[in-house]
Amino acid sequence: MLNLPANVVTGTPRIEKDRIGGDLVIVPVRPYSRDMGRCARCGEHDRPYDRLPARRWRHLDIGCTRLLLEHAPQRVDCAEHGVTVAMVPWARRQSACTRDFEQRVAWPGVHAPRSAVSRLIRVDWKSVGPICRRVADDLRSQRGAGLFDHLRSIGVDETGCRKGHTYMTVVVDHDRGHVIWMHDGRGQKVFDLFFQALTPARRESIRVVTGDGARWIDECVFRWCPMAERILDGFHIVSRATDALDKVRTAAWREARKTGTAGKGAKDPVKGARRALLKDPGRLTAGQKAQLECVANTNETLWEAYKLKERLRMILRQTAGEAAPMLRQWAADASLSGIKEFSKLGEKIDRRRFDILRTIRSGLSNARLEAVNNRIKTTIKIGYGYRNLDNLIALVMLKCGGLNLQLPGRQ
Template identity: 50%
Template sequence: MPNMRKTRCRNRGKTLLKMRAATCRNTYDSGGGERRWRHQDFGCYGVELMGLAPRVACAEHGVVVAQVPWAEPGSRFTRDFEMECAWLTAVASRKTVGGFLRIAWRTAGDIARRVAARLGSSMPCMFDGLTAIGVDETSYRKGRTYITVVVDHKRHRVIWAHGGYGKEVLDLFFRQLTDEQRASIKAVTGDGAKWIDASVKEHLPNAERVLDSFHIVSWMTDTLDQVRKRLWNQARRGNDKTATETMKGLKYAVLKNPGDLTERQSGALETLRDTDPRGQLYRSWQLKELLRTLPHQPVGQAEAELKRWIFRASHSRIPEVVELCRKIRRRRDDILGTIGPGYSNARLEAFNNKIKVTIRMAYGFRHADNLIAMIKLRCSGLPTHLPTPIL
């Protein structure tokens, strides 16, 4: 245990704890004399640790600075201060962290990255025992700037994240896995992105590719909105007042689930059904509802209903729906595979909401690595806690 001597610096209002570490046999030189590390504040007083950090001659790494027991190499803060900062960063806003600890936001990001790496190295490998994973990309800045996130469905935690998206980025994750870790993965959930299919096929040829039911329904809702916009523009250009009056209030009504409709939206949908039951918009809404309830049915019944949906959509003569029908027909086996095993990307979608909150809290970070560190502190099950005294 290093010797400690406490002094009060009245001019600076700080408490200095002078630490004297044990002298190493391989000491190379004094390394520039005393160094200071920021520690947790003592009430209204700032606290710094002062100690010698000599350079030592290492047979493997050459001449390096000796490591001190209270701080990480290259850091100007003690481990307790960094743990407090990481905990605050995960639960508080940028202004709170910077004002309470009197540090810059960029410094808080660097501390979060170091703490996340330190806590991650002390835990069992997150890649062991994977059976089902979820893959998705999340935007965190304007200009199509994304991060790719991988979630462990069994343990309900984020196990990997990296800046960017695409096959090249997901390949980086699979290359970090050993042969045994890759062989244990039986299912990969995600949206219908082709780059996910290509990467999974290359690295996990025996794994089942499961489409998320949320994204399957979102394909139809996007198509339904395209149909509504086209019909609205046609009615507006043709001065068809009857059609424009009928379509008023339908922008959100056709996209919502029937149980979530307001009274006004329900009335607008009933008016559409009574005035134009064979119209393109109402038939598109019916197809959306049929596809929405598909994942909640037994496998045998779902297969028959999907066949019926494909027949109705292909003969609907609605250009947007016919185009979507081609996509659904190509992914028919993947859609039925979603219903069978019961895997869902709902866990990843829930994490996406939490990640979005983290992105707002991390506003101002210039590097994706600091943002990813915050995501891991909040979503990876790392044992983040406030420092407590040893009793």
């Protein structure tokens, strides 16, 4: 009836009062004989060393009453780890809660803020993050190295996790649609850690790596997976053009303010046209089309930049054979346009032309990874920020990592 984990009840349960007058049900237990005297780190049977005073572990509540398991654990003398507390099968190492209770906390912890989980399950809100981390680590250890099996195409990106340009590196398996690796920081040294976690055979199985045009991604892929195809994400290619276009628009608006020809607020034809300039032409409203016509008639430089952006977007929708000459011509036109932002972009596009053609040929993108980034940002907002990034990584792995997180009793 109590759904107790693997143990033997050694005495009569008793009821006590907690510090605020609530009822506690205390159940004395011990592990099965086969589970006694095992090292908590390696699980090997070892020689008993001594016995500690009785400890308690929080278990699933009985109605509105909290249930605690009580046991005086042994310490064992492990040949590998020295004197350590013996394993108890109902709880994870260094935890004051049973496995079932931690899974009961972790499941709503993935979907709700810690304050809500704390009030619902009556735990300290500071313990919710560490509990989720222990559950995620345990589920990942059950998967073992299989988490990295059969990798064929992966995507890598960086996502902001705090103010002040603090980033995390995220790696996604495109075939399974799961996050397989996350780490605090970004850059070549961080991405190297991912490849160092793979065996040579797993590195050789990777055939495609998608991401933006960052050089540190290129260098890591060339060093660790020289046979893998490096594919740029089409979204990032177009976003470079939209960023350049927005800089041209901002410069045009500032120039209009200096000359006194700028309108007030959104009524200014340049300042108010930002959304119309960046939006897909097929989704423009009648008002936004009128704004574009105004830009075409009043600002030749901005209109030329807009046409270059749209040409690049349309090129990415062509076949690789059709796109090759068009992309070469676009890079030349952008470089000779006289618009500083697009001249620089034209040089970059020309330098990465063959990578872009591979992107068009493969049809792959980082869309799945961008969706994961949105879920990470949602998780941060739900939790009102995370001081401990390990707890945030654990929540993301529970939510997007394909780990089989189940409520207790429903496996």
